[in-house]
Amino acid sequence: MHYLLQRLAAEAMRIRKLFLVLTLFFVASLCPRSIGFVPVAYAQAQAAEAQRVTLPLASKSVRFAVIGDSGTGDRPQYQVGEQLEAFRKITDFNFVLMLGDNIYGGDHPDDFVRKFEQPYKPLLDAGVKFYASLGNHDNPNQDRYTPFNMGGKRYYSFKKGSVTFFALDSTYMSPEQLSWLEEQLRTSDTPWKICFFHHPLFSDGKFHGPDLDLRARLVPLFQKYGVNVVLSGHEHLYERLKPQGGISYFVLGNSGQLRVHNLRRSDQTESGLDTDQGFMIMEVAGDKLYFQYISRSGATIDSGVIERQAASAIRNAQAQ
């Protein structure tokens, strides 16, 4: 009897070990990057994904990439940089918007090299221009750093084809900046208006959430003057929200940083990712804006098209 019990116990241990091994294998296959285990099927899918571009690549369109909360200097930032270059080769985007927190943890000359110039070296070498906005971890003096193309200004605008871009300093939305923005929006004559800055006005991120006071000041201006798209970072995830008052809002704060499982999906969440880093590429062709969000493994997580709304339609959406 005693022998039988011993055998049963030994058998149970063996099964338990086998179960443990199988569980580990299953977990490893779910998160291949995090523990350096890449199953064949995953690698093949990744290679296939790397070729997939959903943008139309129309002639004379405006093509650009978007990164946010990127400047960590850690491996994932470099991996995102590699994917950016892979997709640049295919899509030929020629500028990148930076949504703030461009250089974390100090701003000595070495930090600019390790957290910006090296990860994006192939892009910089290819002549891709970066346009930065300031985050709460950024030294405002970054506005003088030549490759950020801020021209010594904490907030500025620039035109590319049919789009005017407005880079705002959401860490310090002074009355002067609000007046400047209103004047810029009022006099802007391009069909598309895209604003980018660090703090999100709408977000389902658990850690920060939306900045309500900033929203109260900015949204009325955006709607009055027909801003089409708003891009923000700060929350270390990706989220595309359902249009709010006719305006499309994206949160993209995971191009270097990542806060895992930080997205609490709600009715306003259209799509999101909070388990990996990534970036976005966009193309404006006529009255359509195409977007594609790509993870650091090269997988397309989200893609779609935004139809341009006339300024009057956005104003009417406000009234509803």
Add this chain to the structure above:
Amino acid sequence: MRFLREIPLFLATAVFATAAQASPQNPPANLTSVAFQHFAKKLGEYQKLRKKIAGSAPTNVKSAAPETVKGTQVLLAQKIKSARSGAKQGEFFDPVIAQEFRKVLAATVEGEEGGKILASLHDAQKESPPHLGVNQSFPQGAAVPTTPPSLLLNLPPLPKELEYRIIGRQLVLRDADANLIIDYLPNALPAAKVGR
């Protein structure tokens, strides 16, 4: 002749009497306005100092290498520190100005926009606030708390090189170019609202 000597005293008494008579009707606006004018004068003096310093520490560089970006800031901070070596808390926020700032801030956070402002402040304070001291830099790489725009709309305007920041309950006057704390106001926000 004695009558002539007493004219200034008479005028001062008349002005005081007029002010005293007017103050019950609208006391905060008058006092606040005078205090903020005095504050603006102090800012003007600081700007003069900055201009003098700028001759040897260029601050209007529009495009630069990382070495220059950092070097310019460090040099400027050194010059300001040296020129204001004996600076203490309260040079800008003297007791009268401090009182008026506290009134305005309390009215703002207790007003219509108060809920949104406090929510914004609460989020901005999530990362540990730096230790405050006049002539001290904000710590390298630490998050700089965002100042809610509705708060800024109610505070006196600043020259472009200066900015207000809220750390805990304190209002900080910061030279952004030099990353230097110029002055700060303790207990600027009501404890009942901010909780610290």
